[in-house]
Amino acid sequence: MRFRNLIFGLLMALGLSPVALAQSFAKYSDEFPETVKAMYHIPVAMRDGIELATDVYLPKEGGTYPTLLIRDIYTNGSAAGRQKYAKFATSNGYALVFQSVRGRYDSDGKWYPYFQEINDGDDTLSWIAEQTWSDGKVGMFGSSYLASVQWLAAVNRNPALVAIAPAVSPGNYYRDVAYPGGAFSLLSRASWGIGLVGSKTNMSFPVDWVKEIKHLPLDTLAESVGFNVKHFQDWIDHPSDDAYWKPLNLEARANEMAVPAMNIGGWYDVFLRSTIGSYKTMTEEAATETARKGQRLVIGPWPHGWNQQTKIGDMQLGDNSLIDAPEMLLEWFNYWMKGDAKPSSLKEDEAPVRIYVMGENVWRDEQEWPLARTTYRPFYIHADSTLSTEASTAKSASMKYDYDPADPVPTLGGNIMSAKLRGPFDQKPLDGREDILRFVTEPFTQATEITGPISAEIYASSSAPDTDFMAKLIIVKPDGSALNLVDGVIRARYREGFDKPKLIEPGKVYKYEIDMWATSYKLSPGDRIRIDITSSNFPRLARNLNTGADFAKTSEMKIANQTIHMSKKYPSKIVLPIVP
Template sequence: MSMRQLVFGLIITLSLSSISHGQSFPDFKQAFPDTLKVMYHVPVAMRDGVNLTTDIYLPTADGKYPTLLIRDMYTNGSSAGRQKYAKFATANGYALVFQSVRGRYDSEGKWYPYFQEINDGDDTLTWIAKQSWSDGKVGMFGSSYLASVQWLAAINKNPALVAIAPAVSPGNYYRDVAYPGGAFSLLSRASWGIGLAGSRTNMSFPIDWVNGISHLPLENLAENVGFKVPHFQDWLNHPSYDDYWKPLNLEARATEMAVPALNIGGWFDVFLRSTIGSYQTMTKESASATSRNGQRLIIGPWPHGWNKSSKLGDVEFGETSLIDTPDMLIEWFDYWMKGSDANSNLISGKAPVRIFIMGENVWRDEQEWPLARTEYRPYYLHADKSLSDKAPTATSGALNYDYDPADPVPTLGGNIMMPKLRGPYDQKPLDGRKDILRFVTEPFTKATEFTGPISAEIYASSSAPDTDFMAKLIIVKPDGTAFNLVDGVIRARYREGFDTPKLIEPGKVYKYEIDMWASSYMLSPGDRIRIDVTSSNYPRLARNLNTGADFAKTSQMKIANQTIHMSKQYPSSIILPMIPSE
């Protein structure tokens, strides 16, 4: 099956309105209190004089309340989904403040993602704390961009911000949002950055994201589909990790934050790496002991639209894979904002980490991440296409394939936003492609778990001065079903660091370290592990055109002959976090 046929079949019905950007409250049916008081479209002035439109929901007309704050770019607060947040807050004794961020809907100012939320969030927190109905304590919750604004507001250590609950949130905007592994996240940045975030409101335009997204050079892509979007052009103009991205590396700014956080992520979420990274850096480096001890991590078998369904892609994870979001959040905020005692895994003295073990399909509490008992075990690629924990002993061994940017490997599953593509899918539609090398283990004879960070070390050479190498971890079931768990990429020029691009010498062997983020899976007897190695994943990632030219500036491309080396000298492998059986 060709790339065009597969991608077209998967996303022909995709529209921007199908992308979920909200908190998951699937069963919340409570109503507003009878004594509710509402104030719509209150102008709140920022430090530069720009007014942001803000709605206020109070449980009663009088009294002082802890406040839950939603800062949103996706709606003006009038939709049923957003009204549900106000019902949730006020029904549980909280005021709810809903604000449209700068430049969106009725809020004044110029819209530009991310950067403006640092000061605007801080100013909004200060404003809430001064109101007659506020007890001075503010919590924030929400997912995706609604989670981003929580971390960005926390940078100034505003004393009013008592606790946050960011779900499926980026934390390193270069490595997660724009350039995972140094390769541009084309599908999400184009559909979100151009089509969704390219206007004041969420307007859906008749854009062909299959053919239109293939336009070259990429620097003209937005104009080609009818938009002029400054932030999208800025993303393209900064393909390396530089001063543009540094303010948005929130993991590196943990010392500037002092807020307890309930970090919620999904094994198939596009921002999984940062959910884990934020938890780790805040636990070690945040500015107060309360904050360091107040970090919690929950990871379920979910995509970016988290906690919506027990089935994702081609895999059913069971009803226990879903959690009770409202009860969890109330427990969290009541503890930090009302001083309520709570006896659960969310609160101090209990397990700070809760993860869903796929395959076994159970939740488990842990004391740390990564798990202290982890045994990191390399599984080596062999020239006979086997995968084993035995290192190669031969002095030579290699396999080749040609990577043609004009016919890239189509995206089929993974940690992405798009509903029709994300999650675990049977990889059979890709079986006929010759530009994928597949390495598979013998069947496991007993139940075997791996949980934790996963990486690959690939020794490779290329005929091109720059190219991409990718690794995908796949579970092969006894019936032949082969579904993806996680994957990773490295753009060759960033092999020594994302801030130090260096072209490669054609024909020279280099070691490429591929961050495949993390996963958790319990293998059953008869299961096998497969590693696919290739050089494209389109349209999730922009194609490397193999010319070594500056990114996004050219439409010229050439075929690259790729050689994966696997010998005693060049032991290509994937490193799995194996968990010893008890």
């Protein structure tokens, strides 16, 4: 049984939405078998005495079992989707432990995201290992926050944790969750951090987050819509990568972890950078050889909510993008937890990486990431709005635009949580905006694959002491449609490091390096590449108000006069990974 079958099972088994769960766990919709024993709301004490509500499902009375653990913030375990997890586990010889994390639903304590999961996850693993029904081996699976708790629990290297399968999970909480490129991830942090998990249970108060987050200053945003949420205030009070974020930089803590992991992400997922980062750092730095060799990476054509149909945004995918084989999840855990035969994905001659190549719409196995055969080709921007592999020979060349925070470029697609905005969208609705510079290639004459990490190097000056610069990679089809692939941002004050804020000198030219994460797309003959450069992406990212003031503390705005330089001296470009 090949790696692709294992992966197909894992991906849909870990789906985030009820639709995905219905697809992937359809066979587990019936009633529990009479042999299953359920114990609800067991108070499990943490090291500080706080008790967490924990449900246990056993395949039958008596005996010992390996355990699958779910630690959740979104339900108390009674939801149909979570019940399917229990039926899935018990039907296949596993106990399932479902726990509401500290401060959520029926668990005691004060809710505060992320930090508390390190010790609470460790304590829960130890508790499971001590139970008479446990054989001492625990695996964890789940997506998004349910994936975060897996990595956070792994930091303490609890011997009970033998394998995990985190899907669409952050790994560097400053750079992925809160401040990509140094710009605050406003829509997701507000709608999730305040509106969804700002209390003990998920809230559904009538707040239009797209409209309401226009409020300034940002440090009174929660109050303006009627909330007082400490973790949100802490996030906006730490706009630099300082000591607050250090415990949550799990990429930097790979040498503290020793757990095999199936790392699963999506090209349009908000946490794509960390899915790749976790795989890379764990393969290189994990504490044991078993863990280093036990990492696998799978990236499909999904946003954060997983793919539930063959069309995402405005991009039509192949029928093979719909995958539903949850039984293959068992192959991963059965090997690590039951001693079953080694799955093909762990054999020396099998590829540890599997990616979906959009455009061509095929799955492909690879031996490493990034691909060793990649050629990194620069494409330079020119003052005639062209984009080409030829560097400029001009002594002086530039283009200008004005960025007005009162009229920011609206978010249209990309790696974002919002179900309405995420994924690939035709960029035509933004065509009339004069605060976007667009540079496009000639049509490609042959099929060309772009797979791997993407970056932009922009030389720019501004009239402001602080501002943002953003780059977006777009595929222009022969019919004129323009679909976004990836984008990135850098806040000017963080050009020298996210822990080193330093304002810029107005009028001075600086080099800005923009991490645009990664993608995989095969261009067809006739397709063109376009790069858009601008200074806002709202409400996905908080607006830079261009004043140089401390973040979130002011309502004052200024228009920034931006100049993008593209001469021989200042060769602004995007670097694309071309796969032969």
